[in-house]
Amino acid sequence: MxxxxxxxxxxxxxxxxxxxxxxxxxxxxxxxxxxxxxxxxxxxxxxxxxxxxxxxxxxxxxxxxxxxxxxxxxxxxxxxxxxxxxxxxxxxxxxxxxxxxxxxxxxxxxxxxxxxxxxxxxxxxxxxxxxxxxxxxxxxxxxxxxxxxxxxxxxxxxxxxxxxxxxxxxxxxxxxxxxxxxxxxxxxxxxxxxxxxxxxxxxxxxxxxxxxxxxxxxxxxTTATAEAVKLTENIFRAVNIALVNELKVVYAAMGIDIWEVVDAAKTKPFGFMPFYPGPGLGGHCIPIDPFYLTWKAREYDITTRFIELAGQVNIHMPYYVVERLVEAVDRSGRPFSGSQILVLGAAYKKNVDDMRESPSLKLMELIEARGASADYHDPHVPELPPTRQHGALMGRASVPLTPENLRHYDAVLIATDHDDVDYRLVVDHAKLVLDTRNVCAKAGIVDSRIIKA
CATH class of the missing domain: 3.40.50.720 (NAD(P)-binding Rossmann-like Domain)
Structure with a gap:
């Protein structure tokens, strides 16, 4: 049979x-x-x-x-x-x-x-x-x-x-x-x-x-087994992303490039799977699904410490990125309060228009909470849609990516690495570039104004 x-x-x-x-x-x-x-x-x-x-x-x-x-x-x-x-x-x-x-x-x-x-x-x-x-x-x-x-x-x-x-x-x-x-x-x-x-x-x-x-x-x-399969898949990703995000912070303090480390480590043909850091988690799955299991586990008097720790690390990443941005702008001789920042990418991942749980929204809010103003450019998101948690940003329009506009901002924060963005144009005309996706290095662009975060 x-x-x-x-x-x-x-x-x-x-x-x-x-x-x-x-x-x-x-x-x-x-x-x-x-x-x-x-x-x-x-x-x-x-x-x-x-x-x-x-x-x-x-x-x-x-x-x-x-x-x-x-x-x-x-x-x-x-x-x-x-x-x-x-x-x-x-x-x-x-x-x-x-x-x-x-x-x-x-x-x-x-x-x-x-x-x-x-x-x-x-x-x-x-x-x-x-x-x-x-x-x-x-x-x-x-x-x-x-x-x-x-x-x-x-x-x-x-x-x-x-x-x-x-x-x-x-x-x-x-x-x-x-x-x-x-x-x-x-x-x-x-x-x-x-x-x-x-x-x-x-x-x-x-x-x-x-x-x-x-x-x-x-x-x-059973249906419960199938439900657990889905959560396990996304918890696996969330925990590993949290690990590499934490390593990014540690290695940055040591002057070590996390992307270089991961790319070298993944040459090992067994026992390693590459995950890459970012400015925070986005999408409907990874930022949300682990907490469904955390909530359900309480019914059985179980604390999901590993999952919750990963969540804390990932939730903190937009704060870490903005701190790096503040430091970089201040070091350039311009006070961050009153500065103008362009966030490059509003979608949560490259080459889509999906805004669900996008860390770019949190980044923009944190930037403005520090006294600066935040605009964005995204070729796939012409206008910020309504969201449950970021209503103050609703309706803002994407700023055209032109040399004149780029020179206008005190810094450009690359939050999403869309393929159809001219990063050479960005680096040539921006005063300062904070790259959270390592996209400039991937494009072979080297410049003293690029800071990885």
Missing amino acids: TSNQAIQFGLTVSSQELLGRFQSRDAKVGIVGLGYVGLPLALTAAKANFSVLGFDINRSYVDRLNQGESYIRHIPSDLVASAVATGLLQATNDFDRLKEPDAILICVPTPLTQHREPDLSYVKATARTIAAHLRRGQLIVLESTTYPGTTEEVLKPIFEATGLKSGKDFFLAYSPEREDPGNLNFSTSTIPKVVGADGSEALALADALYRQLVVETVPVS
Whole structure:
């Protein structure tokens, strides 16, 4: 018996019918949340010849998608237009249509509260909306990153309050998203998919669906295990980034270049994996996910000291960078208070327009708290969008990167290393450059006005 046959063994007649629709790709797939996770997933399902109905409360997203237009920079509009033109992809904000899909995949945000505790308000609201339209024979899969137990302890009771039972009337699973916006080497379909479910039938169904979408599925024993897999992946990155950030501070005090150290260390063919420092953590995963486990661990009277220490180190990095900036400007003979600083890069990572948890926003706030003014340039972010924690910066526009503008500022702080920025132009015309990404050295630019931070 193959692993796939083992998963499917013992299915009821009704779930066998649903399984058949997944395998023949005759099923309709609903995706709730059409952002950085939901839209790529919708396009992947449509490319696999599934009929896809996307749901989002953002009317602009719905309208633009139905017009064949992408609203996410690294997702080309021609991919959206092609999926819409075939009739396989449609978007709506009419949640009464949730009864139509055979499978509903939930891709909504799971941020932190101001007290760094899990905020499941989007997940709960989505679950309640689905429950109001839940019908027999549907597969519901949560993809949003969360703490172990969420699917079983939060979603399942909401759905079963309708009188329908998981594993009998509907099927419940968890499969964490593994998106990496802007990564040209991996797409949704080429990344293996971890799948956990509430019971063997739900696992067989979720596994069968994702087998049509991705290169490989990785079934695990429970939804909590699948939830833990996602947290472990991002905690691993957060801890290692914290380590190299701490080493950066130590080595800088010794006059040692951390980037040179890491590049030399990674030549070892075993026992080392390169991570690089930065001005702080960004994106929806690494700055947030570790704290989901930290919060859940308290239920078991366990303190996650290692994770919390890593979080403290990473959270402190924008403060360290601004201190280096203040010192550099003061040493140049200009008082930092009253100076004008240009932050180069607003997105949290290179070559995307993703602003989620971007350290650039914190950097700008800290700069202005020290009495200076902060502008920014980003070729992918023409205007700073609304955010939960940085409302005072909302609406600021990207400053054109011209020689005249560069000469106007007392310092340029490189926070994001976009490829389509002329760093030679920056160095030639800026009075001072603080490089947090080592991008100038990578470009072969050497100048006494460049300071690594």
